[in-house]
Amino acid sequence: MTRSVKVLIAVAAVIFAVSAVLTFIFFRDRKTDGESVMVEILQDNKVIYTLDLAKEEDRTFRIESADGGWNDVTIEDGQISITDADCSDRTCVKTGRLRSEYVPIICLPHKLVIRYADGEDE
Amino acid sequence: MKLKRLTRLSLLTGASLIMFIIELRFPDILPIPVKLGLANIVTVYAVYRYTAAETTMMLFARIVLGALFSSNLFALIYSFSGAVLCLVGMLLIRKIVPVRFLWLCSIIGAVLHNIGQMAAAVAVTRSLSVLAYLPLLICAGVIAGAFTGICAQLMINRTGKIENSETD
Numbered sequence: 001m002t003r004s005v006k007v008l009i010a011v012a013a014v015i016f017a018v019s020a021v022l023t024f025i026f027f028r029d030r031k032t033d034g035e036s037v038m039v040e041i042l043q044d045n046k047v048i049y050t051l052d053l054a055k056e057e058d059r060t061f062r063i064e065s066a067d068g069g070w071n072d073v074t075i076e077d078g079q080i081s082i083t084d085a086d087c088s089d090r091t092c093v094k095t096g097r098l099r100s101e102y103v104p105i106i107c108l109p110h111k112l113v114i115r116y117a118d119g120e121d122e
Numbered sequence: 123m124k125l126k127r128l129t130r131l132s133l134l135t136g137a138s139l140i141m142f143i144i145e146l147r148f149p150d151i152l153p154i155p156v157k158l159g160l161a162n163i164v165t166v167y168a169v170y171r172y173t174a175a176e177t178t179m180m181l182f183a184r185i186v187l188g189a190l191f192s193s194n195l196f197a198l199i200y201s202f203s204g205a206v207l208c209l210v211g212m213l214l215i216r217k218i219v220p221v222r223f224l225w226l227c228s229i230i231g232a233v234l235h236n237i238g239q240m241a242a243a244v245a246v247t248r249s250l251s252v253l254a255y256l257p258l259l260i261c262a263g264v265i266a267g268a269f270t271g272i273c274a275q276l277m278i279n280r281t282g283k284i285e286n287s288e289t290d
Binding site: 001002004005008009012015016018019020021023024026027042044045087088089091094095097100103104106108109111113115121 | 150153154155193194195197200204217218219223226230231233243246248249251252255256257258260261264267275
């Protein structure tokens with residue numbers, strides 16, 4: 001085993017370990033404290049909706065995309081998820097409900113991002 | 123290019139295309155957008171057995187045909203950005219990583235592939251919040267890369283004698 005191979009293996013191991021720790025941190029559920037739970041929906045990096053999940057009633061609404069596609073966003077029991085979409089991979093639907101503070105729900109074909117907004121600024 | 127070499131490359135393209143399409147039929151067990159990348163077995167193999175130009179041609183043919191066959195042209199931008207980064211990285215490190223450690227090359231390639239896809243996702247959504255998925259994709263890349271790397275290692279051990287005994 002040459003030295004450069006050893007270095008590469010070490011680098012790969014470190015990157016893997018760091019990523020595993022970061023994954024664990026990022027995917028933890030968001031702590032629910034306070035009265036308002038602000039969520040923002042971005043399309044093409046522009047905020048199109050800002051919702052307070054604590055106050056929103058249960059409903060489903062459709063977000064149309066510029067290219068004719070759509071996503072059905074559902075709010076239920078103070079939680080938000082994409083329940084249907086007309087894209088081919090439907091990754092956003094499989095993601096399920098928005099849980100983590102850091103990890104958003106993403107629909108790549110429709111450039112849609114749903115994430116927690118910083119409530120402190122409001 | 124000699125006919126024999128061209129034929130072999132076509133065969134590899136076909137094999138990787140079949141792997142790619144079979145993998146599309148796998149059920150989604152995980153709620154996260156990660157794949158094993160079975161077609162990468164052939165790519166890593168080609169990186170160690172063929173020239174840079176030949177490997178590039180084979181990979182790009184596979185990606186374009188794969189997108190057409192799966193009728194998922196939208197994913198092309200991610201496939202390309204991932205594949206370019208992965209291929210450049212693997213072609214660079216094949217010089218310092220001997221074939222015995224091919225699995226290592228595969229791991230690095232898979233991680234680079236996911237980083238390339240992430241970069242494309244950031245460019246498409248123009249939102250940095252997508253990057254929260256990066257650590258997860260790197261972890262998944264290491265695991266998937268190790269798996270495909272070991273497969274390619276087994277493949278290259280078996281075909282090594284045949285390829286070496288035939289001069290083109």
